Structure formats: C-alpha cells, structure tokens
Amino acid sequence: MRLSRYFLPTLKENPAEAQIASHRLMLRAGMIRQGAAGIYSWLPMGLKVLKNIEQIVREEQDAAGAQELLMPTIQSADLWVESGRYDDYGKEMLRIEDRHGRQMLYGPTNEELITDIFRKEVRSYRDLPKNLYHIQWKFRDEIRPRFGVMRGREFLMKDAYSFDLTAEAGKASYNAMFVAYLRTFARLGLKAIPMRADTGPIGGDLSHEFIVLADTGESEVFFDKAFDALDPMIEVDEGADLQPIVDAWTSHYAATDEIHDAENCPVDSAELITGRGIEVGHIFFFGDKYSKPMNAVVQGPEGETTPVQMGSYGVGVSRLVGAIIEACHDENGIVWPESVAPFKVGLLNLRTKDDECTAACDKMYADLKAAGIDVLYDDTNDGAGAKFANMDLIGLPWQLAVGPRGLKNGVVELKNRKTGERVELAPEEAVAKLSA
C-alpha cells in the first residue's frame, strides 16, 4: 500500500480526551475515531489490526474443536425473560422497542440465544459434545466508558458456548478452551496469567479470568514466579486429557488487588511477582444454569432426559487491540508484535524527488509485494524526519529506509522497531531477509 493513497490520518499532538497510552496512540496513529462516548469507528489501519487479532482467535477456536456461527446483535427480550436475566441485567443492557412495540435489546452477551438455537435442534446425547462460537459486536451501556476501546460500550467479542451431557465432559470442554486461550494470547505476543474469578452475573462455579500483563494495566496483579517457567504454546493431541496442563497453570497463586491479601499470601514475597494487568478473557463452566430454565435437554443413553451442561468462553477482541498496545509501546509510539501488525514493513523513500532513489524504492516495493510481504510504502513528499517519526508512531515491526546517501554505497537501512537495531545491507538482501 502506498501511503499517499492510504487513509491514515495521524496526529502529531495528543488529543485532549485520551488519558492512557493505548487510547492516545490509537487516535494518533489514525486507527480509530470516536463516534460517541465509548463508541468508535475503526479506520483502515485499526481495522486491519482488529481483523488480524480476530483471525488468530478464530484459528485457535477452530483448532480446539469449536465451530463458528454468527448470531445477530439485536435480540428479542422474550428469551431473556425466560432465563430470568431480563430484570437482573439492569441498565447496562440497551433496551430498544421496535415499531410494533416489541421489546428488543442490543445483545450484551448471547447465552440465551445460543441456548435457544441449541434446544430447538439437538435432541440426543449422540450429538454432543458441541462447542459453538461467534465473533460479534456487543453493547453494554457502561455507566462510565473510558480508556478508548478498552472500556468502550460497543465492543467486539468472541464468545463460545459448550454443550455436554455430563459435568465431567463439560469440564473437558472447559479445559480445551483454557488451553486454547493460553495459545491465543501467546500468539498475540502477550503474556497472560489465568486467575480464578468471580462468576458475576453469568453465574456458575468454575471460572477463570485471563489477565494480560502490561505496565500500564488497569489493575494490580500478584502471581507466583513459577508462571514464568510454563510454556503456553501447548500442542494438543485430539482427545488428550488436558487436566494435568490446566492443573499446572492453576496450581500457582495468582490474584488481582481486589482479592490479594499481602498478610496471608501463600507465596513467599521473594517468589511473588507484582505487576499490572488487563482482563482480556473470561471462561465459565455453569452447568445447567441456562439449560434448566430454558429447557435445553437431550435424551441420554438410558432414554432419560437431562439438561445439558454448559460453559461460556469470552475474549475481548476489540479490547485486545488496546491491551496489546498497552503491553507493546514506547515513548515514540506503538511497537506491534509481528503476528498482529497492520503491515510487516514500512518502506521509506527519503528523497522522493530523486529519480534514482524513487526508482530503487519502487523496485523494492514491487519485490516485497511479489514476495507476499505486506508493506506500507511511504512515497509522500514529507521530510525524512517526519517519515521516521510517523513510522515509529504506527509501529510497524520493520522500517526500510532508502535514501540517496545509502544508495551511493549500494545499501539501504533496515531498522527493527522493537530493538531499534539498524543494519545496512544491499536492497536484494533486505528483501530476502524480510521474506525469510
């Protein structure tokens, strides 16, 4: 993509309303613009990152045996009345009336809807287990939205729902999601710690929050140093018992500041790590909490009818964009992990008016594209300084600077955004290195 044609409205100055790094940087880097409090438009580069994250989440869900579907954003209130949550949910739920006076709502979550879909179609235990998920926009009318996409009212969420015959089988489904989450966050370039969680309005007796570590995170977290030794990229064989892995990840102490009690902490202070974190995932096993009142039942092997055992598993996809930036930025701007970066490399033409320089840039641009590399080519007439600053701001993993000075010696400069390391090498070598 040529920058001269790309819709990337970057800002040199900080917008007054943005308090935290990710919000500030998302606005400055031209990723989002606010429509109303807690509601954002995603501009091309922001959307690209969002889609990249979404895709990694999707791949890991699919790999864990979940199947994607898509439920609507607007739901009928009837189902919520049936589950008893229509009144429980309170003002956080955006209620809408259609032209016929029917009560509708913009879904804050989808347990009722998925349970309804399930109960209408599934009759036999032979159809179990099932795990269905979708990635869809949700709305929760937060009292006070803040921190940009981290605490918006409208947000993109992956939510999966598992259905099993027995609690034991349900636990296995829960474990599969647990491991999928470890892998997902690792692939996103994040360090995530699972913590035992309050089940809140969703309910149930087994639940974990996944907290991503970031120096500027919203809450303080405490966890055992032992987590550092665990590898999140677990290879899962189909049908394998994941309980030992889950046990390994849940046997160590981890707590947010709300629960943490320094006096009675079971971990020696020398073994305890204190940091800040952002909740990006939450998984629940809640048994028959919804299946029972909503009569989602299957016939078992003995012919008996039993409510299915359910779990639900959420990932804040849009929130992750902010969380990743909180975890990956410096004073100059964003530092994208390569897995989610909007482009892999930024190609900087430092002197567009120099025909030789521009010819060399055009060729590298063509070569990089031919090699299948996603490249943002700064072909604008801005000064070199402005180009470097802008490229640092938007945080592409690699910067390829091409100017007459280097070309005279047959070299271009390749800079790693994260380490700041710069090397000079021949244009073909640079393309080869980026293609590797």
Place this chain on the structure above:
RNA sequence: CGGGGAGUAGCGCAGUCUGGUAGCGCACUACACUGGGGGUGUAGGGGUCGCAGGUUCAAAUCCUGUCUCUCCGACCA
C-alpha cells in the same frame, strides 16, 4: 448515578472576569529553498464561538434552559 471540568478552524489552545471588526501554534493549499529523525521562508484558505431562548444600540463574553464530551467514585470483556 453522585461530585468536578470543558465545548471558539481538522488538532491543541488563548480570548469570557471588565460586552464593541474572532486570534495563536500545528495541520491544510500554492510557490521557492531544504533534504537521513516532525526543516525554512513568502503568500493563502478555513470558524452562524455546542444548541435554543433572553438582556442590550451591540453577545464568544451577561442571564436561563438544554445537549454533548471529559475526569474522580461505585460497576465491568
């Protein structure tokens, strides 16, 4: 929902107290110079001062109402 703050050009702000031709920096347009870390000069364009009433010869400025945004608290993926 309780308590603060703010709405003036795309962004950041001054002007409001003490009413009298709407300003500054950045960004934008044109030209020239410059050219490896947000460069320089010259000349330009752009705002019914959030909205609605009111007071006045005259309102960004005073009064009333209203909407929006934002910060702190309780709540949350």
